[in-house]
Amino acid sequence: MTATAAVLAAASVSAQAAPAASRTAPPPTATAVLADKYVKDTTPPPRRVWRTVALSVPKGSHIAGYCYVLDGTLGVPQVGRPCDNSWVAAGADGSARINVRPLQSPFNDLTVVAVGADGQPSQVSTDLRIQTAWGPVDKLGDITGDGKTDLLSRLGTVMRHDAGKGNGRLGQTRWARVDVSTTLYARVGIVDGSANNGLLALANGRIMSLGGDGIGDFGPESCCLYSPDGNDWSNVTQLTGAMNVAGKGTAGFVVVRGGQIQYYGATEFSVRPAVTLGVADKNTQLVGVQDFSGDGKPDLLVRDGKVLKLYAGNGDGTFKAPVVFAKGYDVSNLVDITSDGDANGDGKADLWATTTTGGLVFIPGLGKKGFGKPLLLARTGWKGVQLY
Numbered sequence: 001m002t003a004t005a006a007v008l009a010a011a012s013v014s015a016q017a018a019p020a021a022s023r024t025a026p027p028p029t030a031t032a033v034l035a036d037k038y039v040k041d042t043t044p045p046p047r048r049v050w051r052t053v054a055l056s057v058p059k060g061s062h063i064a065g066y067c068y069v070l071d072g073t074l075g076v077p078q079v080g081r082p083c084d085n086s087w088v089a090a091g092a093d094g095s096a097r098i099n100v101r102p103l104q105s106p107f108n109d110l111t112v113v114a115v116g117a118d119g120q121p122s123q124v125s126t127d128l129r130i131q132t133a134w135g136p137v138d139k140l141g142d143i144t145g146d147g148k149t150d151l152l153s154r155l156g157t158v159m160r161h162d163a164g165k166g167n168g169r170l171g172q173t174r175w176a177r178v179d180v181s182t183t184l185y186a187r188v189g190i191v192d193g194s195a196n197n198g199l200l201a202l203a204n205g206r207i208m209s210l211g212g213d214g215i216g217d218f219g220p221e222s223c224c225l226y227s228p229d230g231n232d233w234s235n236v237t238q239l240t241g242a243m244n245v246a247g248k249g250t251a252g253f254v255v256v257r258g259g260q261i262q263y264y265g266a267t268e269f270s271v272r273p274a275v276t277l278g279v280a281d282k283n284t285q286l287v288g289v290q291d292f293s294g295d296g297k298p299d300l301l302v303r304d305g306k307v308l309k310l311y312a313g314n315g316d317g318t319f320k321a322p323v324v325f326a327k328g329y330d331v332s333n334l335v336d337i338t339s340d341g342d343a344n345g346d347g348k349a350d351l352w353a354t355t356t357t358g359g360l361v362f363i364p365g366l367g368k369k370g371f372g373k374p375l376l377l378a379r380t381g382w383k384g385v386q387l388y
């Protein structure tokens with residue numbers, strides 16, 4: 001360090017250390033305790049159950065309120081910069097009650113700072129760990145926690161989900177927070193050790209996992225799944241989840257990569273060598289990996305031009321040679337087709353597809369007989385939407 005730099009550094013340190021003469025003392029640290037009917041229970045309630053938390057500061061402290069976040073990073077407010085997480089005003093005695101919804105099993109962390117009338121935060125934040133009962137693990141295909149298969153899709157850079165009603169039809173639409181620019185997504189099962197279904201994302205040649213929040217949103221991204229044949233996935237052009245292909249509970253995914261269709265079994269952190277299933281060309285579209293044939297073993301369904309081809313799964317991570325499974329599924333009629341499993345409760349894997357006129361159809365699975373007559377769910381609103 002030069003003499004000048006040392007002087008500047010010393011000046012900078014002393015400037016930071018100097019107290020601001022106009023400031024009052026920061027408010028005291030908050031106390032956060034659970035305050036609802038569940039605190040008497042010997043085991044905590046499951047995730048997604050709303051909890052009430054009582055916030056307080058010592059008697060006689062005058063504060064404006066509390067800034068808090070559950071399972072996230074608190075952007076601590078400052079004088080002139082208000083709370084950008086959740087905010088609750090304090091009563092005259094400095095206390096407040098908040099309702100929060102723990103979404104993870106088993107631990108959820110609440111971070112709170114008290115904020116003075118002048119906007120100053122307490123010097124130390126308060127952490128409260130809220131426990132939930134473990135599981136049950138959400139059904140594959142259900143991202144909202146009601147046991148019914150949901151549709152996940154993307155329009156431009158925005159991810160949306162439409163809550164399945166359990167009869168193939170769709171209910172409430174929600175837009176997710178996750179940023180989906182320049183990225184391929186695949187629906188998979190548990191990716192983060194929680195009980196909520198998550199996603200794989202491919203961006204910039206890397207495959208990342210995004211845990212689910214169990215009510216239809218995902219993230220943040222966690223890096224990375226490493227390929228046994230080099231960690232560069234940049235030549236992957238399609239990606240779909242492939243759970244239970246090598247037995248119940250096993251994770252994996254199928255890609256189109258370098259003109260080939262490949263299955264990769266995966267653990268949380270590593271990927272097994274590729275199983276090449278066939279060749280892919282410009283007419284190849286991965287539809288999904290579900291049990292379409294009705295024998296209990298997940299199969300790969302691929303659109304090849306005007307037909308759907310089935311790669312029947314053997315239940316051990318290998319697949320049989322493809323056979324034509326259904327006809328009349330050309331792009332001039334159906335733009336994008338996906339399967340997230342059974343959406344109408346008969347145990348057979350179904351399809352959702354967008355139409356060339358911007359509509360959406362539900363196509364019920366008939367097991368080994370293929371698929372039934374499409375049911376029109378929406379005439380418009382689905383133009384340019386990509387289904388996952």
Ligand SMILES: [Ca+2]
Pocket residue numbers: 142143144145146147148149150163164
């Ligand atoms: Ca659901």
Ligand SMILES: [Ca+2]
Pocket residue numbers: 290291292293294295296297298299312313
């Ligand atoms: Ca099957």
Ligand SMILES: [Ca+2]
Pocket residue numbers: 341342343344345346347348349350364365
């Ligand atoms: Ca079905």
